[in-house]
Amino acid sequence: MITQIYSIQTAEEAIACVEAGVDRIGVAIDTGIRLPAQVNEEKCREIFTAVGDKVVKVLIAVTKTGEDVYGPLSRLRPDVIHICGNEFFATPEFVARAKKICPGVEVLQAIPMTGPKAIDEAVHFAEFCDMIILDSVDPKIAGIGAAGVTHDWALDAAIVRKVKCRVILAGGLGPDNVAEAIRIVRPWGVDSFTKTSDRMPDGSTKKNPEKVHLFIKNAKEAAAELGL
Numbered sequence: 070m071i072t073q074i075y076s077i078q079t080a081e082e083a084i085a086c087v088e089a090g091v092d093r094i095g096v097a098i099d100t101g102i103r104l105p106a107q108v109n110e111e112k113c114r115e116i117f118t119a120v121g122d123k124v125v126k127v128l129i130a131v132t133k134t135g136e137d138v139y140g141p142l143s144r145l146r147p148d149v150i151h152i153c154g155n156e157f158f159a160t161p162e163f164v165a166r167a168k169k170i171c172p173g174v175e176v177l178q179a180i181p182m183t184g185p186k187a188i189d190e191a192v193h194f195a196e197f198c199d200m201i202i203l204d205s206v207d208p209k210i211a212g213i214g215a216a217g218v219t220h221d222w223a224l225d226a227a228i229v230r231k232v233k234c235r236v237i238l239a240g241g242l243g244p245d246n247v248a249e250a251i252r253i254v255r256p257w258g259v260d261s262f263t264k265t266s267d268r269m270p271d272g273s274t275k276k277n278p279e280k281v282h283l284f285i286k287n288a289k290e291a292a293a294e295l296g297l
């Protein structure tokens with residue numbers, strides 16, 4: 070069971086997550102579309118440099134086109150590119166070009182878990198993406214994810230049984246419910262943003278190391294009990 074913590078905004082937050090034992094950190098890059106925890110390219114580079122090879126580095130991209138992803142990909146060289154816009158979704162051509170521009174990169178496509186049609190969508194993207202992430206949607210947020218709420222885990226469980234690629238579960242997961250989610254869905258990995266962060270008075274978010282630690286502990290223990 071891998072654990073993934075988004076949305077890191079400083080090198081200090083990233084290092085605290087490494088110390089808590091996280092497997093993957095995610096950074097949302099500013100592509101001109103306002104996201105809850107986006108950072109500019111320079112800050113993203115600083116965060117990736119600070120963690121080095123201690124964790125898998127994920128670049129989160131909400132863009133209108135694949136073209137908008139190639140520049141940050143070639144300059145920042147993440148381990149994983151996470152595509153979660155409402156307009157641009159990965160295609161086989163995008164996956165091939167991303168891997169050419171950034172050798173070794175893996176492509177993670179978000180699936181909006183808004184109802185049963187998500188099953189067919191997941192099957193489609195699982196054919197040519199390295200991983201998919203099953204995520205909740207908040208209409209007020211540009212992109213799939215960062216919604217802070219759960220969705221119907223029975224659909225996720227059906228997808229995990231059906232597709233061959235690695236599946237990450239996201240959407241409203243925190244220390245309180247990650248174990249139950251793992252028992253029901255049995256994903257390859259789990260992800261958290263909102264419930265492992267604190268909301269600041271100005272509306273911004275900051276990672277909470279204690280919540281991050283508990284999220285990882287509860288996820289790893291539940292997975293170990295299930296032999297995942």
Ligand SMILES: O=C(O)c1ccccc1NCC(=O)[C@H](O)[C@H](O)COP(=O)(O)O
Nearest residue numbers: 075076097212214215217240241262263
């Ligand atoms: O990280 C962001 O800022 C972001 C912005 C827009 C769309 C998706 C984004 N993050 C994707 C993630 O994978 C989140 O960690 C995932 O959606 C879980 O979010 P939450 O429900 O808040 O735990």
